[in-house]
Amino acid sequence: MRRSRTTQAFLLLLAPAQAFAWGEAGHSIVSEIAQHRLTGHAFVTVQKLLKSELDPAPAGPVSLASIASWADDYRSSHTETTNWHFVDIPIDVKGIDPKDVRYDAARDCPPETSSSGTCLIKAVATQLAILSVPADFNNPADVAKHAMALKFIVHLYGDMAQPLHCAEREGDGGGNGLQVFYSGPKQNSVETRTNFHKVWDSLIIGDVQWNWNAYVHDLEQKWLKGKDETKLASGSVIDWVNQCHLKAVEAYGLVSRDLTLGQQQLSQEKAIADEQLATAGVRLSKALNEAFSAYP
Numbered sequence: 001m002r003r004s005r006t007t008q009a010f011l012l013l014l015a016p017a018q019a020f021a022w023g024e025a026g027h028s029i030v031s032e033i034a035q036h037r038l039t040g041h042a043f044v045t046v047q048k049l050l051k052s053e054l055d056p057a058p059a060g061p062v063s064l065a066s067i068a069s070w071a072d073d074y075r076s077s078h079t080e081t082t083n084w085h086f087v088d089i090p091i092d093v094k095g096i097d098p099k100d101v102r103y104d105a106a107r108d109c110p111p112e113t114s115s116s117g118t119c120l121i122k123a124v125a126t127q128l129a130i131l132s133v134p135a136d137f138n139n140p141a142d143v144a145k146h147a148m149a150l151k152f153i154v155h156l157y158g159d160m161a162q163p164l165h166c167a168e169r170e171g172d173g174g175g176n177g178l179q180v181f182y183s184g185p186k187q188n189s190v191e192t193r194t195n196f197h198k199v200w201d202s203l204i205i206g207d208v209q210w211n212w213n214a215y216v217h218d219l220e221q222k223w224l225k226g227k228d229e230t231k232l233a234s235g236s237v238i239d240w241v242n243q244c245h246l247k248a249v250e251a252y253g254l255v256s257r258d259l260t261l262g263q264q265q266l267s268q269e270k271a272i273a274d275e276q277l278a279t280a281g282v283r284l285s286k287a288l289n290e291a292f293s294a295y296p
């Protein structure tokens with residue numbers, strides 16, 4: 001046993017503030033899968049909005065992946081958007097089986113007056129409402145507002161699929177306060193001490209494939225092959241966050257009692273990540289295609 005329960009409890013007390021995202025690779029993967037599925041009209045509208053921010057506008061296309069992590073930079077100078085990146089539905093609610101805990105707005109989504117902003121669910125609703133009303137391309141301020149909403153939606157659809165952005169246990173801030181011993185495929189059994197949130201943000205993806213585009217290719221050829229994408233994209237944001245929470249229950253359950261995450265557990269965590277990244281991409285494409293269908 002690597003760590004006693006007492007030490008584990010102590011480490012949990014050190015839980016820092018919630019971190020903010022898949023790493024850049026995760027967000028790029030989600031947005032690239034979405035871009036593959038954009039209608040021609042939606043793609044043209046995306047280009048108009050994204051190029052409106054670049055002077056001079058490039059001749060070639062601008063990818064969704066290139067702006068997918070923008071919201072994580074933005075929050076550092078706009079703390080009122082801090083809570084937009086997650087919705088921490090607790091796993092440990094007294095008297096309820098973790099698998100049966102569902103999103104509760106009063107418990108999980110801070111009021112609008114919080115200086116750190118509300119939660120992911122309300123932020124998505126607000127930004128999607130902006131995006132769904134066609135931009136006035138003769139009005140630069142209106143175009144800027146829509147370009148910003150697009151960047152938020154691309155990012156937040158990724159965050160809402162990261163299990164540790166949909167859950168926390170014992171107030172650990174989505175695994176930020178859960179120290180684990182990680183031994184990934186590139187480490188030749190050498191263990192690194194890190195936190196569980198970081199494993200999910202970057203290490204599961206980064207240790208398999210440095211090249212995120214190759215990860216996308218892999219998901220397209222394997223996980224997404226033959227799947228009913230209409231079914232994958234059905235449901236509401238609240239449904240998806242509840243599904244994400246269930247994945248978090250699974251993900252936490254894979255951490256062994258001695259807090260190690262070896263290669264066997266990591267391959268199981270990666271299977272969860274594959275499903276979450278792929279479905280988020282499909283859902284994002286649907287949201288963008290629907291929003292831009294009303295544009296001229």
Ligand SMILES: [Zn+2]
Nearest residue numbers: 020021085159
């Ligand atoms: Zn984020």
